[in-house]
Amino acid sequence: MIHLPKEETKLMVAVHGWSGIVLGLLLYAVVLTGMVAVFAEEIGAWSAGHVETRSAFEKPIDARVRALVPRTPAEFRDDVNVFEIGDHNLGVFFHRHELKPNGEPVDRGVYYQLDSAGKVENELRGTGEEVFGPRNDDALSSFLVDTHVRLHVPNPWGLLLTGVLGLAMLVAAISGLLIHRHLFKDIFTLRRKANPVLVDRDRHSVAGTWSLPFAFILAFTGSFFSFFGTVGVPIVAMAAFGGDQVALSEAVFGSAAKPDPTPRAIGNLDRITADAGQRAGGAPTFMTIEHFGRADAVVTTFHEPGPGDIEPSTLVYNGATAAFDREKPSIGTRPSAGGTLAAIMGPLHFGNFAGVLSKAVWFGLGFAMCYVTLTGLRLWLVRRREDARSLDWLERATTVVGFGLPFALLVCSVAFLVTMPLGSAVFWTPTSFVAACLATIVAGFLMANARLDRALQIGMAALLVALPIVRFATGGPGWGAALATGELAIPAVDLALWVSGGWMLWSLFGQRRSVRTADDFALQLAE
Amino acid sequence: MSAKARKWIRVGFAGPGAFIIALVIMAGMALWLPQGAAQIDNLVLPLVLFPLIWAALFFHACLDGKRSRIALVAVGLCVIHAGLVANKFLSKPAATTPAATHEAQS
Numbered sequence: 001m002i003h004l005p006k007e008e009t010k011l012m013v014a015v016h017g018w019s020g021i022v023l024g025l026l027l028y029a030v031v032l033t034g035m036v037a038v039f040a041e042e043i044g045a046w047s048a049g050h051v052e053t054r055s056a057f058e059k060p061i062d063a064r065v066r067a068l069v070p071r072t073p074a075e076f077r078d079d080v081n082v083f084e085i086g087d088h089n090l091g092v093f094f095h096r097h098e099l100k101p102n103g104e105p106v107d108r109g110v111y112y113q114l115d116s117a118g119k120v121e122n123e124l125r126g127t128g129e130e131v132f133g134p135r136n137d138d139a140l141s142s143f144l145v146d147t148h149v150r151l152h153v154p155n156p157w158g159l160l161l162t163g164v165l166g167l168a169m170l171v172a173a174i175s176g177l178l179i180h181r182h183l184f185k186d187i188f189t190l191r192r193k194a195n196p197v198l199v200d201r202d203r204h205s206v207a208g209t210w211s212l213p214f215a216f217i218l219a220f221t222g223s224f225f226s227f228f229g230t231v232g233v234p235i236v237a238m239a240a241f242g243g244d245q246v247a248l249s250e251a252v253f254g255s256a257a258k259p260d261p262t263p264r265a266i267g268n269l270d271r272i273t274a275d276a277g278q279r280a281g282g283a284p285t286f287m288t289i290e291h292f293g294r295a296d297a298v299v300t301t302f303h304e305p306g307p308g309d310i311e312p313s314t315l316v317y318n319g320a321t322a323a324f325d326r327e328k329p330s331i332g333t334r335p336s337a338g339g340t341l342a343a344i345m346g347p348l349h350f351g352n353f354a355g356v357l358s359k360a361v362w363f364g365l366g367f368a369m370c371y372v373t374l375t376g377l378r379l380w381l382v383r384r385r386e387d388a389r390s391l392d393w394l395e396r397a398t399t400v401v402g403f404g405l406p407f408a409l410l411v412c413s414v415a416f417l418v419t420m421p422l423g424s425a426v427f428w429t430p431t432s433f434v435a436a437c438l439a440t441i442v443a444g445f446l447m448a449n450a451r452l453d454r455a456l457q458i459g460m461a462a463l464l465v466a467l468p469i470v471r472f473a474t475g476g477p478g479w480g481a482a483l484a485t486g487e488l489a490i491p492a493v494d495l496a497l498w499v500s501g502g503w504m505l506w507s508l509f510g511q512r513r514s515v516r517t518a519d520d521f522a523l524q525l526a527e
Numbered sequence: 528m529s530a531k532a533r534k535w536i537r538v539g540f541a542g543p544g545a546f547i548i549a550l551v552i553m554a555g556m557a558l559w560l561p562q563g564a565a566q567i568d569n570l571v572l573p574l575v576l577f578p579l580i581w582a583a584l585f586f587h588a589c590l591d592g593k594r595s596r597i598a599l600v601a602v603g604l605c606v607i608h609a610g611l612v613a614n615k616f617l618s619k620p621a622a623t624t625p626a627a628t629h630e631a632q633s
Contacts, residue, residue, distance in 0.1 A: 011589060166578065233574070239558060239612050329565070339568075
């Protein structure tokens with residue numbers, strides 16, 4: 001434990017409070033959507049009714065990719081990215097590398113979206129930024145991830161904003177550790193019969209102390225991701241390569257193979273995916289083909305971390321012969337401290353290194369952090385309630401954001417379920433979110449804070465219970481159909497929604513009952 | 528110097544100062560860190576460590592009782608790293624823009 005002198009401790013308490021007050025509500029928005037985004041894949045399958053469980057890479061892809069070559073202009077056949085979209089279908093992006101006038105690398109080409117039969121469902125042309133957007137069947141999960149990553153603020157400002165929020169969280173986590181005089185005692189202290197402020201303080205302290213290491217990891221990795229492309233890469237490229245970001249990328253990710261532009265047909269991709277699946281213990285999640293159609297073609301497959309490992313695995317194949325070449329680190333051509341550290345940032349941030357178990361732990365700790373942020377704000381306000389009446393607006397804002405944001409997310413989930421079968425989910429998912437936010441803000445002006453607080457909680461509980469019913473009523477697959485294909489995400493998310501909705505309703509109306517019982521008891525005593 | 532001015536100096540070093548100096552350190556680190564086995568540590572580690580460098584500068588500016596020492600450490604680190612970057616540019620000036628270089632190569 002760290003024992004700071006009294007003055008420094010007071011300063012750290014102020015830093016801890018103000019870091020939360022200045023950016024707390026925005027931080028809450030990022031943490032809440034991040035917590036939900038941990039299960040973005042499962043939520044995507046649940047919301048779109050996806051029941052296919054076999055990866056697109058476990059099915060034949062070679063003929064499908066080869067069939068796209070004649071319809072792709074030769075200028076875009078330099079490199080190819082192959083990945084999964086929708087219900088384990090295939091997305092293929094033929095592209096070439098270009099540079100923006102400011103020196104930033106960009107990929108331009110043709111993006112094919114294939115259906116389950118391998119036919120081209122959609123063809124988009126442009127840069128990566130232009131063609132990779134939300135689709136009708138993943139509008140909800142894309143919306144969640146986009147809110148978390150950049151709060152819908154245009155880049156680079158959105159990433160810079162979330163990066164600064166990450167730094168604020170880092171400050172809150174470290175100062176939170178420094179101000180704990182009795183760290184181990186605080187982990188277990190919950191005085192249930194003390195006055196309500198002390199009870200809330202204990203709960204804040206317990207949740208905050210347990211999630212301190214997690215808050216530190218999330219803040220560190222989150223601000224790394226936000227600043228990596230926006231300021232980090234340009235600055236390091238400027239210092240080491242005179243601003244040439246392509247040279248930096250080549251040095252970090254490039255292969256050491258000797259260039260050979262002799263035309264040569266690409267090797268059998270099915271052989272590569274089958275071999276890669278065996279070596280890595282699971283199908284690839286992403287595949288890149290560099291120098292497509294040349295003798296020096298290189299195929300790289302990316303896999304999730306294997307059992308007992310935290311670093312994702314990457315396999316390299318000779319593109320022309322489809323022969324296995326080597327296993328390489330995710331970053332760099334040989335294992336190194338910097339490469340390993342950078343490679344584990346993703347799994348540490350996303351919590352996907354041990355499947356559903358680690359995701360569930362990350363979700364739970366994310367919930368604890370939301371609770372800590374919200375109760376921290378409320379405790380700060382309670383402490384100042386008698387001194388400054390002018391802080392009423394902040395109390396109201398805390399309610400509007402604290403409960404209004406999850407309420408609006410649930411409203412946009414309902415809107416997604418209703419509009420996805422109509423093909424207009426890309427428009428209605430964000431629109432309904434904005435409408436629900438505006439309605440909550442207006443209610444914040446018109447209603448008393450306590451009433452608004454309760455109304456939003458009842459609204460959230462009702463929507464949580466209603467969501468599985470809406471999903472089924474709008475044509476979503478039932479549990480039988482989902483379980484028959486082994487898609488556990490659908491019944492699991494349905495159950496989670498019902499349990500949380502039921503728990504909220506029980507605690508809301510249970511609270512009222514206990515308050516009424518206490519009032520009756522007081523009346524009896526008075527009589 | 529008034530107490531208010533001293534407070535704002537501390538706030539300046541902890542806030543915008545820490546951010547700008549962390550960026551300069553990130554640039555300079557790429558030039559003195561060892562390259563490691565894969566020849567990339569000097570490029571990757573500054574990117575990974577940026578949030579921690581910022582946090583170290585922030586908490587030093589908050590907790591060090593001597594303002595002169597805060598200024599000395601922050602400005603010293605900034606000058607050393609900015610000097611390394613300047614030296615790199617002065618000793619080997621960039622001939623052209625990155626976009627033009629890339630186009631010429633391809």
